Amino acid sequence: MAIPSSLREVALADLRRPHPFAFERVGFFTATAGALADGVVLLPFDYIVVPDDGYMPDEEFGALLNAGAFRLARQRARSQRVSVVHVHLHEHTGLPGFSSIDRRETDHFMPDFLKVRPDLPHAALVFSDDRATARCWTSVSPDAFDVQEVVFVGPHLLKSTHA
Amino acid sequence: MARTYLRAHMPERSERQSFLGVESDAVLAATHVAVVGLGGGGSHIAQQLAHVGVGRFSLLDPEASAAVNLNRQVGTTVEDVGLGRSKVESALRLIKSVSPDASVRAIQAKWQDEPLALRDADVIVGCLDSFGARFQLEGAARRFLTPYVDLGMDVREIAGGFAIFGQAALSLPGHLCLQCMAVIREDDLARERYGAAGGRPQVVWSNGLLASAAVGLIVELLTPWFSPAPHSVLLTYEGNSQELKRHVWVGSHGSDGCPHYSFEQTGDPFFEVLSR
Amino acid sequence: MSATATESELETIAPGARRVEEAGLHYIFLPGLHMPKGCTPEVVDCLLCLDPRDGYPTRLFLATQVNAPGKALNWNPPVHILATNWVAFSWNNVPATQHPVQVLLCHLDALK
Numbered sequence: 001m002a003i004p005s006s007l008r009e010v011a012l013a014d015l016r017r018p019h020p021f022a023f024e025r026v027g028f029f030t031a032t033a034g035a036l037a038d039g040v041v042l043l044p045f046d047y048i049v050v051p052d053d054g055y056m057p058d059e060e061f062g063a064l065l066n067a068g069a070f071r072l073a074r075q076r077a078r079s080q081r082v083s084v085v086h087v088h089l090h091e092h093t094g095l096p097g098f099s100s101i102d103r104r105e106t107d108h109f110m111p112d113f114l115k116v117r118p119d120l121p122h123a124a125l126v127f128s129d130d131r132a133t134a135r136c137w138t139s140v141s142p143d144a145f146d147v148q149e150v151v152f153v154g155p156h157l158l159k160s161t162h163a
Numbered sequence: 164m165a166r167t168y169l170r171a172h173m174p175e176r177s178e179r180q181s182f183l184g185v186e187s188d189a190v191l192a193a194t195h196v197a198v199v200g201l202g203g204g205g206s207h208i209a210q211q212l213a214h215v216g217v218g219r220f221s222l223l224d225p226e227a228s229a230a231v232n233l234n235r236q237v238g239t240t241v242e243d244v245g246l247g248r249s250k251v252e253s254a255l256r257l258i259k260s261v262s263p264d265a266s267v268r269a270i271q272a273k274w275q276d277e278p279l280a281l282r283d284a285d286v287i288v289g290c291l292d293s294f295g296a297r298f299q300l301e302g303a304a305r306r307f308l309t310p311y312v313d314l315g316m317d318v319r320e321i322a323g324g325f326a327i328f329g330q331a332a333l334s335l336p337g338h339l340c341l342q343c344m345a346v347i348r349e350d351d352l353a354r355e356r357y358g359a360a361g362g363r364p365q366v367v368w369s370n371g372l373l374a375s376a377a378v379g380l381i382v383e384l385l386t387p388w389f390s391p392a393p394h395s396v397l398l399t400y401e402g403n404s405q406e407l408k409r410h411v412w413v414g415s416h417g418s419d420g421c422p423h424y425s426f427e428q429t430g431d432p433f434f435e436v437l438s439r
Numbered sequence: 440m441s442a443t444a445t446e447s448e449l450e451t452i453a454p455g456a457r458r459v460e461e462a463g464l465h466y467i468f469l470p471g472l473h474m475p476k477g478c479t480p481e482v483v484d485c486l487l488c489l490d491p492r493d494g495y496p497t498r499l500f501l502a503t504q505v506n507a508p509g510k511a512l513n514w515n516p517p518v519h520i521l522a523t524n525w526v527a528f529s530w531n532n533v534p535a536t537q538h539p540v541q542v543l544l545c546h547l548d549a550l551k
Contacts, residue, residue: 002308004337004426032430034307034522037279040436043308045426119435138436153308153336155392157285157384159193275519295493299519302462306522342463353494423463431522432459432468 001042001085001123001134001147003029005154010047012127015089022055022063028073029085033120039148040121042083042136048073061101070109077117084113085134086124095160096128098135107144110137123147131160177216187386192218194385197284199223199274199300201250203235203365204290204314206257207374210237213258215382219266220258221284222251223274235367278303286381288312290374292363294351301334301341305424306431308336310384312377313346316400318364327369327402331377332395333384339395340421344413346397369402376400376407394418445489445539452540453485461521464490466500467539468521475551477508486525487543489535497533499546500525507550 007029015025029044054069077084086106090096098106106124113122118139125134125147134147152158177188184190194217198205201224209222227247228239236250238257251269258267270277281287287304289297289311297313304311316329334340341347376398383392394417397410440448442458446467449456453469460466469485484502492498504514504526512528519525530549533542 004308006337007426032427032432033436034282034429034431034434035279036282040434041282041307041430043426043429045429121436140436151285151308153310155335155384155394156387157310159190159285161193275517275524278519278522278524295518298462303519303522306461340462349491349494352492356494424461428460433521433523 001031001044001125001132001149002151002153003044003132005152005156005158007044007047008127008132008152008154011087012089014047014049015087015127016091019052019055019063021057024063024088026050026065026086026088028076029087029125030073030076030080031083031085031123033083040136040138042085042121042123042134042147044085047087048076061105070112074113074116077113077120077122081117081120083117083120084122086110087127088125089127091129093129093131095131095163096126096133098124098126098133102126103135106135110144113137114139125150130158133160133162180215183382183386183388188216190386191216191382194286195219195221195284196381197221197223197281197287198254198290199281199287200290200292201236201254202226202232202290202292203367203370204316204374204377205288206235206237206239206250206254207371208288208290208314208377209254210257210261211375211378212381213261213265215378216262217265218262220255221268221270221280222254223270223272223277223280224250224254225271225273226250228253235365235370237367237371274300274303281309282307284309286310286312286384288314288377288381290314294347294355297341298347298352301347302424304334305336305340306429308426308429310335312380313341314370314373314377315346316363316365316369316373318366318402325364327366327400329369329373329400329402331373331380331398331400333380333393333397335384335395335417336424337426338421339397339413339417339419340423342423343416343419343421344395344397344410369400372407373398373400395421440539448539449487449543452543459486459521464488464492466520469543474505475507475547478550479506486520487539487546489539489542491535495531495533497535497542497546498527499530499543500527502526505550510550512549 028048030046031042031044050069055063056066058064121138123136132150135144146162148162150160228243239253249271255267255269289300311334313332397413400407453472455470467487471482472485486500488498517524533545
């Protein structure tokens with residue numbers, strides 16, 4: 001995955017904003033895609049902010065996205081022929097990881113994007129303060145797979161490589 | 164950071180470039196650079212990147228070395244020419260002689276015939292003769308958000324003799340492109356229709372200077388040693404006065420956006436998972 | 440003519456026609472365009488550039504060379520646009536001032 005540094009900054013600025021009751025904010029990138037010699041590449045180009053009222057309280061997780069937040073991302077995937085990348089932030093330095101809850105939840109809702117746009121890959125990404133990790137879903141592979149590299153493209157080219 | 168600390172934590176060969184940072188070795192070793200065109204400019208690029216410690220290369224050039232290349236193509240020998248060895252083979256040997264552990268794909272083909280070889284490169288360097296090929300290569304690099312470094316050199320007749328000039332440019336996705344920097348113009352592309360692009364004068368010292376400057380741009384991008392790190396950059400070379408300068412206008416606008424390429428125009432517009 | 444109108448007009452000849460852009464140049468992708476009678480292949484994906492490019496006021500790029508009976512076309516080396524290789528033949532002076540369909544038909548005239 002290759003992300004423009006300027007777009008990463010937009011996303012981080014949004015994800016760092018406090019929310020009235022959600023511990024973590026989330027957002028979505030819309031992305032283009034292409035073939036590599038041995039895989040695929042996702043290229044985020046735009047960021048969808050989830051507004052404050054896109055969250056609903058939840059006893060187990062504190063907060064979840066409501067249906068409206070997902071609907072907007074799905075509509076973009078369908079109408080603009082784009083991939084969708086679910087994004088959130090773990091505030092620490094170093095390579096972040098998907099918690100067991102992150103994995104469970106993304107395994108649950110990310111395949112919905114394959115229903116509206118099965119011809120493109122979709123992904124979930126976790127930022128840390130300086131790195132990122134991502135997982136990818138496609139309609140030809142039964143399970144999500146780890147994205148090997150996430151690159152921030154800007155005046156300082158910064159790569160996060162899957163461990 | 165204390166030099167003693169750095170020396171203790173870096174391989175001996177990297178001691179003299181320890182100012183690039185304690186992680187620089189690992190960063191460079193994990194970097195994939197695609198060099199397109201392994202003639203006078205590209206051979207220097209390959210050699211220097213190997214010395215610096217870049218760990219992975221894709222080299223693309225369809226040609227075999229010829230006698231006419233010996234005046235400037237570093238690493239190419241008389242034997243190479245006699246045996247008709249490819250330019251990429253000479254460059255591979257050059258890289259491996261300095262960096263035996265480097266991973267090198269030597270592809271004797273036009274890059275347009277092997278576009279997938281470029282797509283996972285971290286940086287693409289274009290050392291091509293024609294404006295048309297450079298225009299297309301930059302387009303391919305921008306499609307996959309890959310920083311593109313372009314080299315160009317020429318000699319023109321002037322009153323009283325000849326003038327050597329050239330440039331090294333960093334086209335950074337999201338910022339000024341070669342069109343913005345007036346390195347490539349529609350006039351150049353149109354004029355090229357009527358004449359062959361190759362066969363222009365080329366000399367080793369100008370190629371070497373521009374290639375060295377380009378390597379500096381690449382290392383700045385990977386392991387910046389000063390701040391703020393620059394965005395798109397244009398270095399112009401006046402060979403007769405031996406001046407290499409940052410272009411003033413590009414320098415003050417290098418962080419501007421580019422009207423020719425947007426982030427939305429990335430990827431393969433015809434890509435489909437189901438068709439793979 | 441607006442970009443949308445251009446796309447709509449060309450869609451009458453090539454269903455699925457859509458605008459694409461690269462390097463500041465505007466193209467219309469024409470999937471499965473039918474070639475003039477007698478050509479092989481009969482159907483080819485094409486890219487119509489309505490902006491000046493490489494010294495041509497407009498240009499038609501094809502996904503593959505076409506054999507037009509009785510025509511010796513001067514095919515140029517492949518060019519890489521939109522992450523794909525395309526070919527074009529030398530056929531100049533088709534101005535962009537006409538309707539897009541006319542521009543396309545003028546280019547296809549070279550194959551007749």
